Amino acid sequence: MLGDLNKKELIDLLESQVIGRIGCHSDGETYVVPVNYVYKNNAVYAHSGNGKKIKMMRANPKVCFQVDQIKDTFRWKSAILWGDFVELTGEERQQAMQGIIHRIMPLTSRPSQETSHGIQTEEHTSLVVFRIDLTKATGKYETHNL
Structure with a gap:
């Protein structure tokens, strides 16, 4: 069965x-x-080194964000969201970075050995931390009783 995800989903x-x-x-x-x-x-809060996507989002802050959960070919969920890129500074930047670290680090099998894209190195201060203020969202799913 195919369907639309509601707001809670x-x-x-x-x-x-x-x-x-x-x-x-x-x-x-x-x-x-x-x-x-x-x-x-x-x-959506994320971070990145300076590079192509940051340059492009600074030039045009209108972005799209996609996320999915795929169990197999016939059991999945997918969402596409639209919003505006906002570069963070100060306390908001620091809080967002801490949230990202706390979310990602428990998922690594070797947290003490992982740098997770520079979040534990001296380069931490050169990372661009940003949010996408979401303005529109849509989602679909497929399920089958196999």
């Missing part, structure tokens, strides 16, 4: 996953890339 999906994909578009080019994230208060 969309939020449950966002809260249960840690990897999503950001789609950004700038200067005639579209770019989609996976990121670790945390969902809170109708926003």
Whole structure:
């Protein structure tokens, strides 16, 4: 059976996953890339080193975010959300970074040995921490009693 996710199911999906994909578009080019994230208060929080996606989101803050949970070919959930990129500074940046670290680190098998994209190194201060303020969302699912 195919169906639409309701608002609660969309939020449950966002809260249960840690990897999503950001789609950004700038200067005639579209770019989609996976990121670790945390969902809170109708926003997605993530971090990145300076690079292509940050440059593109700064140029055009209108972005798309996609997350899914796939059990197999006939049992899955997927959400696509739209929103605005906002670069964080100060206390909000620090709190977002702590939330990301607390969400990601328990999922590694060797937390003391993992740098998780630079979040435990001196480069921590050069990371761009941002949120996507969500403005629109849609979700689908498929289930089968096999």
